[in-house]
Amino acid sequence: MKGSLLFAIAMSITGVGITAAFSAAVESQPENASPIYGVTLPEGYRDWKFIAAAQEAPPLDELRAVLANDIAADAYKKGTLPFPDGSVLVKLAYKRQQSTEFPPATVPGAPTTVQVMVKDSKKYPESHGWGFGRFVNGKPVDVAQHETCLSYHVGNVKDHDYVFTRYAH
Known part of the structure; x- marks a missing residue:
């Protein structure tokens, strides 16, 4: 007893x-941290180095640009895998629209999301060292949208340290 x-x-x-x-x-x-991982929008990310652009097919129909902080950009340039801790990637996504000045061109329209990947092997061991964040108008999106991030990366780019984007030389 x-x-x-x-x-x-x-x-x-x-x-x-x-x-x-x-x-x-x-x-x-x-306050503006993503659910699950606690990732925030990095300060000054719009001034980071350009890594690559991509066009997403319908139904998303987006133009995307991936930016990297100095640590990630250096890893890209050197072909370093896995990415070192401290690497941060930011994807800017915009609705695709036809240019009014030059009709054959496609240009960014309304912004849709800003997506962030942060490499920290100690903080995110369950997600292969990566933390994820998705933001609309500067605010994190709900948990359900964050839960899908890791599964897409694990299912498709395991051999590239779970990163889709390749360096556009």
């Missing part, structure tokens, strides 16, 4: 500790 009471007290204390730790972790996460 005494052992059971001590066990119950220990479990209560542990439960409170876990709840407090979880609450502290949630409270310490920035």
Whole structure:
């Protein structure tokens, strides 16, 4: 009986500790952090190095540009795989539209999403070292959209450190 009471007290204390730790972790996460991974939009990312462009077929029908911080850009240039911790990739996505000045050209229209991948092997070991974030109008999108990020990367680009984009020389 005494052992059971001590066990119950220990479990209560542990439960409170876990709840407090979880609450502290949630409270310490920035307001505009993505669900699941806690990724935020990096400061100054629009000034980063251009890596490649892509066109997404319908139904998305988007033009995309991938930018990289210095760590990731250097890894791309050197062909370093896996990407080193500290690598950050940002994909800017826009609806595709016909140019009004030059009709044969396709140009970016309305922005759709900004997607972010952050390499941190210690923080994201369950997702092969990568944390993901998707943002619309600067705000993170819901959990369901974040849950699909990892599965697309694992299912298609495992041999390229889970990164789709190749360097456009």
